[in-house]
Amino acid sequence: MTENSKLAEIGVVGLAVMGSNLARNFAHKGHTVAVYNRSFSKTQALMDNHGSEGTFIPSETIEEFVASLEKPRRAIIMVQAGPATDAVINQLADAMEEGDIIIDGGNSLYTDTIRREKEIAERGLNFVGAGISGGEEGALNGPAIMPGGPAKSWEALGPLLESIAANVDGTPCVTHIGPDGAGHFVKMVHNGIEYADMQVIGEAYQLLRYGAGMTPAEISETFKTWNEGDLDSYLIEITAEVLSQVDAETGKPLIDVIVDAAGQKGTGRWTVKAALDLGIPVTGIGEAVFARALSGASAQRAATVGNLPSGELTTLESLGVDKATFVEDVRRALYASKLVAYAQGFDEIKAGSAEYNWGVDPRDLATIWRGGCIIRAKFLNRIREAYDTNPDVESLLLDPYFKGELEGLVDSWRRVVIAATQIGQPIPVFASSLSYYDSLRAERLPAALIQGQRDFFGAHTYKRVDKEGTFHTLWSGDRTEIEA
Ligand code: 6PG
DSSP, X not given: OOTTSOOBSEEEEOOSHHHHHHHHXXXXXXXXXXXXXXXXXXXXXXXXXXXXXXXEEEOSSHHHHHHXXXXXXXXXXXXXXXXXXXXXXXXXXXXXXXXXXXXXXXXXXXXHHXXXXXXXXXXXXXXXXXXXXXXXXXXXXXXXXXXXXXXXHHHHHHHHHHHHSOEETTEESBOOOOSTTHHHHHHHHHHHHHHHHHHHHHHHHHHHHHTSOOOHHHHHHHHHHHTTTTTOBXXXXXXXXXXXXXXXXXXXXXXXXXXXXXXXXXXXXXHHHHHHHHTOOOHHHHHHHHHHHHHTOHHHHHHHTTOSOOOSOOOTTTTTOOHHHHHHHHHHHHHHHHHHXXXXXXXXHHHHHHHHTOOOOHHHHHHHTTSSSTTOBTHHHHHHHHHHHOTTOSOGGGSHHHHHHHHHHHHHHHHHXXXXXXXXXXXXXXXXXXXXXXXXXXXXXXXXXXXXXXXXXXXXXXXXXXXXXXXXXXXTTTOOEEEO
16 A cells, blocks of 8 residues: 555455455445455455456555554455354454444354344444345445444445445435344345245246246246236346256256256255244245255155155146146246245244344335345335335235235135146145145134143143133043133
């Protein structure tokens, strides 16, 4: 750094693709950006390849990096979640001064963020756990950003983050989500919804391909059409792209040469674990996480494929199902299942926010998720309207607009679940979401029987529908009922 050079408004630590793209995004917006990476070669590569895109201040040591930042210093960490993040936080905290802000932009577990915020606050610094969505392209051209942490750091950070975030109708896709772990919690649930959304798209593909016998190219066209309606979203758009891709080596559709075992880095699993602790049924997300696990259970699949009785299967043709009707039914089943996944995700956010006193406003999420992030979709406008109309709605499914939509979807949804079962194709999220929906609608659930069983074997007691109190039947005695 020369003596005359200006100090940087923001710094980025960790210059793998996400970090360097974020640094470039800040630079493109006219900010001076300090950059640092543990091995200087990455910093050098950024400077060589993109140094002319804006004003960067590269550093070889973390102390030099911190010294190149204007006060209050703001440094975004873009390194692997877990111990690597802790190590960098500590190095930064050692070199920083009171009032400086450390931002963790990785996919950190929200409980780690809560711990780190406390530790850093004790050292007089501010810590902001910020979820950043949009992948490599989003980091470069406009991600959705979900910062948590103390409200006062938002004052120093907000304008900077707003300048690089995606923008929908003049509204930047970033806002302060809530204290400590709120930002990372919300990003975690975003990813859980992303898992469910990808799985329902996958189930639709499975049915069109192996049920309706369509080619990947034909299905790609179908998804393109779907992307012009209610399902208009980034994930549907890229699905059409993936399905139209032809493998250069074999000339086959690329989809047919990709191994059908889905990876996962952990955020979907965390969403389900947190939901279990909060007691929120995120069945769509759960089934999506398990579907990925099953796809990767290669030894088990090698042993079971072609080796388990299927029962008598039929075809859509023998069922007399018209192809065009089936395709439309599948679209509607996808839409309905997607609605359930979002409703469940928002339920989890509501419960998490109540548990940790975060005061998360669901309208903010529906607003900032409209652009930049992986689950961006036209339909988030409707979710925002739903929460605008009634911020306390018991389930998004009850919102008058979505209720109206469900009216038009539910018959198709049932037909698809029945047909898929008859032709023997797996649809874990379509089917479990329909069961969830029917559970919500059911006047009586078998939970009464479960209470009876629990009382039988463990004297766990039950409540009665017709009077107050807690009761127990003397099952091993004369079977009279006593008040417990
Ligand atoms: C995003 C993505 C991003 C990433 C996830 C998905 O919002 O930009 O969710 O965070 O792609 O890590 O991870 P897995 O599918 O590998 O779990």
